[in-house]
Amino acid sequence: MGLQKLFVTHNQEPYSLGVELTVTGEREISNGEGLFELVEIRTEQVEFTFPQIAALRQDLHLIYGIGPTTALKLAQEGYREISDLLKHPRWGRAAQDVLKAIEAGDVVRLARYGASDFQLLSYFQPQTVRFIDIETVGLYYIHPVFLIGILHFENGQGSIRQFLARDFGEEKAILLETAQVLANAAIIISYNGRSFDLPYLKGRMRYHQLTTDFDSWHFDLLRQARKDYRHALPNCRLLTIEKCLLNQERDDDIPGAEIAHYYNLYLDSGEAGYLRPILEHNAHDLFSMAKFLGLLTIKKTEKVID
């Protein structure tokens, strides 16, 4: 049967996935590796207040050898900024190195010096961020990936592009499309992407002999969630973040563990209705990540940075 031509909706009109998400377009497109389906979704606005580089300049911990005790002592002696230490007999040299990295925006080096991912957001603009979330047929990359969602913002306005493989034969095309998007992204943001999404994508790309040389900065929100909320929440799953911090609950969301099952039902029956909840789930995950990041940036820039 003609799965290649199968659309989730045959409807050309925009339709809503709740108040926050509106499907604005859906079409078949092709790239060098073949056809796949693209679903476009407009989201509500999200406000981000990324941290300032000034906060990095005040973080004495970035200097190798300065821990909490020394930082406190130095603060009491009147050293407020890294630049105040430039002439210091012991820390001057290291302070110079750190300052150089700060001015150069060398995020890799700053991360080695101990800057947190959140602090490093200072070097990025919200519109350069690409949020990513994938849906797969299993937990390990011997199984294919069939849906890759990418969210980005322009003037606060969000838009999601979902690359959908309508059968496993289209997997390579959606991977190629994703590799191209990621290669041009300044920063990738995910939830547990360090352990799951990124290794998974790279594994599948290797399998299909695609290049995997995207080296964008990657901010995993799970790590930040655990850092900030480990003791305040029962767990750090994205759904819990939504419920407890964003005051939202999903009505008829399918559990992640059933996604593979739904996709297989779709493959067996050719019934596109089984895909709807998966696309919706993916879009909600992406939008929740964005809202969580918005919350973090507002909360953490109000106060002292961790």
Add this chain to the structure above:
DNA sequence: GATAGGTCGGCCCCGACATT
């Protein structure tokens, strides 16, 4: 100069825990 004490970071190991 010798010694003792403090601070920091790098290991290693292990369990918990997110993702579909």
Add this chain to the structure above:
DNA sequence: AATGTCGGGGCCGACCTATC
């Protein structure tokens, strides 16, 4: 279900400071 990451605890060496 498979896997990668992370934090905590314990330990150790390097290096600095204070004291005698």
